[in-house]
Amino acid sequence: MQDDKQNRLLHSLIVRITHWTWALGVLLLIGSGLRIYESDPVFESVAFPVWITLGGSYEDTNRLHNDFGLAAALLWHFAAMWLLFASLIVFVAWGFWSGHFRRKYVPVTAAEVIGNATDFFKGKLAHDLGTRNAIQKLLYAFALLMMVLMLLSGLVLWKPVQFHELSLLMGQYEGARYVHFFGMVGIVLFLVVHIALTLLVPKVLLPMITGRAPPSTASHRMPGATP
Amino acid sequence: MTNDIERRLHEGGLAKGDVVNLQRRLFLRHGLSFAALTMLTGCDVVTNTGPVDAFLRAIGRFNDGVQAALFNPRKLAPTYPDSMVPAEFRFNAQYGIDRIPNINPATWRLQPSGLVGDKRAWTLEQLQSLPQRQDVTRHVCVEGWSMIGKWGGVPLRTFLEKTGADLTARYVSFHCDDPISYTTSIDMASALHPQTILCLTYAGKPITAPFGAPMRVKIPTKLGFKQPKFVTEIRVTNQYPAGYWENYGYNWFAGL
Numbered sequence: 220m221q222d223d224k225q226n227r228l229l230h231s232l233i234v235r236i237t238h239w240t241w242a243l244g245v246l247l248l249i250g251s252g253l254r255i256y257e258s259d260p261v262f263e264s265v266a267f268p269v270w271i272t273l274g275g276s277y278e279d280t281n282r283l284h285n286d287f288g289l290a291a292a293l294l295w296h297f298a299a300m301w302l303l304f305a306s307l308i309v310f311v312a313w314g315f316w317s318g319h320f321r322r323k324y325v326p327v328t329a330a331e332v333i334g335n336a337t338d339f340f341k342g343k344l345a346h347d348l349g350t351r352n353a354i355q356k357l358l359y360a361f362a363l364l365m366m367v368l369m370l371l372s373g374l375v376l377w378k379p380v381q382f383h384e385l386s387l388l389m390g391q392y393e394g395a396r397y398v399h400f401f402g403m404v405g406i407v408l409f410l411v412v413h414i415a416l417t418l419l420v421p422k423v424l425l426p427m428i429t430g431r432a433p434p435s436t437a438s439h440r441m442p443g444a445t446p
Numbered sequence: 447m448t449n450d451i452e453r454r455l456h457e458g459g460l461a462k463g464d465v466v467n468l469q470r471r472l473f474l475r476h477g478l479s480f481a482a483l484t485m486l487t488g489c490d491v492v493t494n495t496g497p498v499d500a501f502l503r504a505i506g507r508f509n510d511g512v513q514a515a516l517f518n519p520r521k522l523a524p525t526y527p528d529s530m531v532p533a534e535f536r537f538n539a540q541y542g543i544d545r546i547p548n549i550n551p552a553t554w555r556l557q558p559s560g561l562v563g564d565k566r567a568w569t570l571e572q573l574q575s576l577p578q579r580q581d582v583t584r585h586v587c588v589e590g591w592s593m594i595g596k597w598g599g600v601p602l603r604t605f606l607e608k609t610g611a612d613l614t615a616r617y618v619s620f621h622c623d624d625p626i627s628y629t630t631s632i633d634m635a636s637a638l639h640p641q642t643i644l645c646l647t648y649a650g651k652p653i654t655a656p657f658g659a660p661m662r663v664k665i666p667t668k669l670g671f672k673q674p675k676f677v678t679e680i681r682v683t684n685q686y687p688a689g690y691w692e693n694y695g696y697n698w699f700a701g702l
Contacts, residue, residue, distance in 0.1 A: 255590065256590070258589040259587070259589040259590030259591045261590075283499075283694075283695075284694045284695050285540075285691075286694070290691075290694055290695035290696050291499075291695065293588070293696065293697065294499075294502040294697075295502065297509055298501075298502050301505070378513075378516060378701065378702060379584070379586060379702050380521065380523045380524070380666070380667050380701075381516050381517065381518060381521065381701075381702070383521075383523075383524050391524070391584075392584060392586060392592050393592060396590065
């Protein structure tokens with residue numbers, strides 16, 4: 220494999236496993252989280268349709284759990300949290316230990332960000348498999364930061380007494396509800412951009428599963444970009 | 447729950463939903479392997495019936511262990527100044543305020559049961575004569591809302607010691623004289639926590655009927671549904687006692 224330069228390893232096994240583990244975890248957590256939110260909304264005017272939430276129909280949950288899906292959603296939420304927790308711990312520890320963060324994320328300069336953003340809106344931003352442009356670096360760093368924030372605010376909501384010291388950083392229990400809500404919004408915004416970019420450049424999807432770049436797709440330009 | 451339903455079945459106080467639930471429980475008890483073969487459909491995933499529900503509840507039991515390990519018996523729930531205490535607390539129960547029991551404090555009795563040395567029932571006056579404790583703490587509901595209040599009463603530890611309870615037993619369960627025969631239960635470590643009290647007062651005055659008069663249990667290190675109102679029996683046991691909401695799938699430990 221190593222002698223095949225065309226078919227080089229883009230994503231190590233650990234990156235692929237953690238990527239799909241938290242993809243599943245984040246979807247389950249958002250779905251169940253929105254149903255939990257429904258039982259006592261942070262903002263009275265912000266509601267979510269039942270069909271995008273995880274917890275079952277009102278008829279079923281009322282019959283089985285004597286509520287409107289809170290018990291089912293909590294069961295999902297506190298099971299799926301382990302997926303996020305495990306993948307985040309493994310990825311962050313590995314990222315520092317292996318030099319992944321150092322190699323792939325630093326440095327990011329302001330000039331690079333502005334240049335990349337200008338290219339992007341002109342439809343000219345190159346996507347070279349295996350290297351990250353400044354916008355990708357910022358997006359992935361943002362997603363990681365949001366997930367860490369969700370983990371920390373989630374700990375405060377789950378255990379506001381045991382993690383009281385941590386809760387002081389975010390306005391205790393009630394403050395953590397806002398942090399947890401806006402962290403979710405941040406992750407959803409990231410997902411919208413992340414999935415939209417994957418649809419624009421679909422050849423990046425396969426390497427996240429197989430780990431390897433298909434032959435002769437080492438560089439790809441956005442559709443419509445002049446070569 | 448099944449025992450509770452069976453008891454209520456004999457007493458004739460059973461609603462239609464309970465029968466469905468009883469059928470489901472008996473089904474789960476006797477037919478889990480059959481259920482695992484036939485019930486794994488998308489519909490069951492979102493309604494949490496069958497093996498998906500069983501799997502998620504198994505993770506819930508694992509989480510009980512994690513929570514017990516995270517629980518520090520010496521760590522006190524944060525307390526707040528008196529100025530943050532509202533005069534009236536928020537009413538919240540499975541039944542409407544029109545159905546709350548009106549218990550006569552003069553005839554009310556608290557029955558210790560299970561692994562206790564002295565099973566004599568206690569009067570309200572006897573509880574009031576024990577050393578009291580008062581804390582301004584945050585009450586957190588599983589629904590998500592929270593509210594600060596000031597509760598006072600007898601430390602449960604004192605009561606357990608006075609009744610000669612086996613303090614090495616695993617569980618303490620509470621039984622209520624209310625329209626749904628509410629029950630819940632906690633681990634012994636939480637029962638012995640200094641802020642866990644048999645609550646007799648709110649904001650310095652005797653608690654009123656909507657809030658569990660004459661006595662409710664207050665546990666600032668647990669979610670609200672672990673803090674029962676209208677309590678008439680406290681049982682010490684090594685058999686998992688579950689509880690009303692726990693049987694509907696709510697996490698048992700429910701620690702804060």
